[in-house]
Amino acid sequence: MKLLTFSGRNAKEILRDPLTAFFGLGFPIVLLLLLSAIQANIPVSLFELKSLAPGMTVFGLSFMTLFSATLIARDRESTFLQRLYTSPLTAADFIFGYALPILPIVLAQCLLCYVTALIMGLPATVNILYAALYILPVALFFIALGLLFGSLFNVKQVGGLCGALLTNLTAWLSGIWFDLELVGGMFKKTAYLLPFVHAVELERAVFAGNAAAILPHLCWVLGYAAAASIAAVLVFRARNCA
Amino acid sequence: MEAIKTVNLTKKYKDLTAVDGLNLTVKQGELFSLLGVNGAGKTTTIKMLSCLIPPTCGDAFLNGKSIVTDTAKVKEIIGISPQETAVAPALSVLENLELMCGIYGLSKEKKKEKIAALSDSLGMTDILARRAGKLSGGWQRRLSIAMALVHEPQILFLDEPTLGLDVLARSDLWEIIRSLKGKITIILTTHYMEEAESLSDRIGIMKAGAFLALGTAEELKEMAGTEKFEDAFVTIVKASGKLSPADGGNL
Numbered sequence: 001m002k003l004l005t006f007s008g009r010n011a012k013e014i015l016r017d018p019l020t021a022f023f024g025l026g027f028p029i030v031l032l033l034l035l036s037a038i039q040a041n042i043p044v045s046l047f048e049l050k051s052l053a054p055g056m057t058v059f060g061l062s063f064m065t066l067f068s069a070t071l072i073a074r075d076r077e078s079t080f081l082q083r084l085y086t087s088p089l090t091a092a093d094f095i096f097g098y099a100l101p102i103l104p105i106v107l108a109q110c111l112l113c114y115v116t117a118l119i120m121g122l123p124a125t126v127n128i129l130y131a132a133l134y135i136l137p138v139a140l141f142f143i144a145l146g147l148l149f150g151s152l153f154n155v156k157q158v159g160g161l162c163g164a165l166l167t168n169l170t171a172w173l174s175g176i177w178f179d180l181e182l183v184g185g186m187f188k189k190t191a192y193l194l195p196f197v198h199a200v201e202l203e204r205a206v207f208a209g210n211a212a213a214i215l216p217h218l219c220w221v222l223g224y225a226a227a228a229s230i231a232a233v234l235v236f237r238a239r240n241c242a
Numbered sequence: 243m244e245a246i247k248t249v250n251l252t253k254k255y256k257d258l259t260a261v262d263g264l265n266l267t268v269k270q271g272e273l274f275s276l277l278g279v280n281g282a283g284k285t286t287t288i289k290m291l292s293c294l295i296p297p298t299c300g301d302a303f304l305n306g307k308s309i310v311t312d313t314a315k316v317k318e319i320i321g322i323s324p325q326e327t328a329v330a331p332a333l334s335v336l337e338n339l340e341l342m343c344g345i346y347g348l349s350k351e352k353k354k355e356k357i358a359a360l361s362d363s364l365g366m367t368d369i370l371a372r373r374a375g376k377l378s379g380g381w382q383r384r385l386s387i388a389m390a391l392v393h394e395p396q397i398l399f400l401d402e403p404t405l406g407l408d409v410l411a412r413s414d415l416w417e418i419i420r421s422l423k424g425k426i427t428i429i430l431t432t433h434y435m436e437e438a439e440s441l442s443d444r445i446g447i448m449k450a451g452a453f454l455a456l457g458t459a460e461e462l463k464e465m466a467g468t469e470k471f472e473d474a475f476v477t478i479v480k481a482s483g484k485l486s487p488a489d490g491g492n493l
Contacts, residue, residue, distance in 0.1 A: 002345050002347065005345055006341075009333060016332040074331075078326065083322060083389070085293075086292045086322045087317060088345065088347075089345060
């Protein structure tokens with residue numbers, strides 16, 4: 001009951017911010033349309049809907065980090081969290097209360113991307129539903145990052161880190177916009193040590209029904225999601241529940 | 243009966259002693275003000291009493307419950323209106339109140355009844371549908387106090403409740419605080435002399451984490467040999483003679 005009340009409040013705070021609607025739901029769709037238009041004129045295999053749509057669902061998650069981090073940082077700055085710490089809410093209520101409301105937004109964003117792609121000609125398969133399911137561990141990673149950044153930084157810093165740096169890192173190191181083979185070398189090696197490209201390739205494998213390729217990428221994503229979640233919980237508790 | 247009793251309550255941050263062996267007793271229904279210059283230890287004291295930070299040593303008992311060993315029970319009986327704005331800005335006034343009701347587990351009927359009563363007594367009935375973030379500073383503080391009162395706390399902490407408000411908004415909040423006097427125990431921190439003098443049953447003047455003096459406004463003026471309370475405060479702070487902890491928080 002306490003947890004549901006608190007997460008309900010957090011959902012309202014996020015969804016009532018007009019930037020959420022634009023960046024969370026609208027922006028990935030705009031990019032999908034734009035890149036598909038480029039693909040129609042100058043065919044690039046990377047921008048085919050079967051590659052682009054799964055990639056865009058992952059790119060959209062970088063905004064989830066921004067939403068959760070901004071909310072937590074704002075609550076800390078306004079002493080709203082201080083008020084709640086004197087209430088019977090437990091540390092678990094806080095952590096789940098901030099994380100849970102993001103999940104429905106993640107699913108809505110993911111399905112909206114696929115529905116747009118279907119309208120644009122992506123073949124309808126049951127794998128879309130599996131892709132929506134496999135987006136959840138990826139989302140966990142991005143949400144945990146939000147909890148971590150929101151606990152460590154103020155609203156302004158969160159805007160720079162998540163709004164600019166993380167979205168760019170997700171874009172460059174994920175192989176959504178350009179093939180990492182084109183750059184190769186250290187850049188490619190670094191990209192494959194980070195979770196972004198694995199998240200995109202996981203989604204592409206699920207959508208393509210390529211079962212053999214799922215597990216290796218899933219392991220990377222789960223590993224990063226677990227590490228980010230543990231770090232987020234520890235830092236959140238240390239910074240906010242002292 | 244004692245609502246609050248602190249026993250050598252101390253908070254240290256590395257080399258800095260923010261609160262230094264505080265011994266204080268506050269009676270039930272009393273409005274006790276903590277007064278002091280910046281860094282005197284007022285907010286740190288409130289943070290310890292409201293279980294936001296643990297004491298380095300010592301303890302405090304709120305209606306007999308320890309802030310060190312019984313924090314969950316203490317949290318059930320306290321309400322706090324923190325310094326600055328502590329409302330959910332994208333939620334309406336009604337939603338903010340409902341949020342606090344839900345967090346404290348009030349039943350549907352109780353929630354409705356409590357919100358109606360608080361809105362009425364704090365004059366917020368007409369603004370229930372308005373977004374909290376769009377309210378003026380005075381209304382936000384009023385909402386903040388209402389949010390601290392939904393679960394009928396036995397002890398209320400008001401940390402600089404009128405800071406930055408205009409004269410009218412401050413006067414309105416004073417009326418609200420006066421209306422609560424005697425019903426619940428209130429601990430108030432403030433920088434405003436007239437606020438402390440006008441509202442408090444007793445006042446503790448703090449400096450460097452300890453009490454310099456403690457008593458009613460009249461007693462403090464008498465002690466300093468001044469007619470105005472502000473002059474008494476300045477005289478006492480400048481003299482800086484600490485009360486011994488053995489005085490047990492009495493003049």
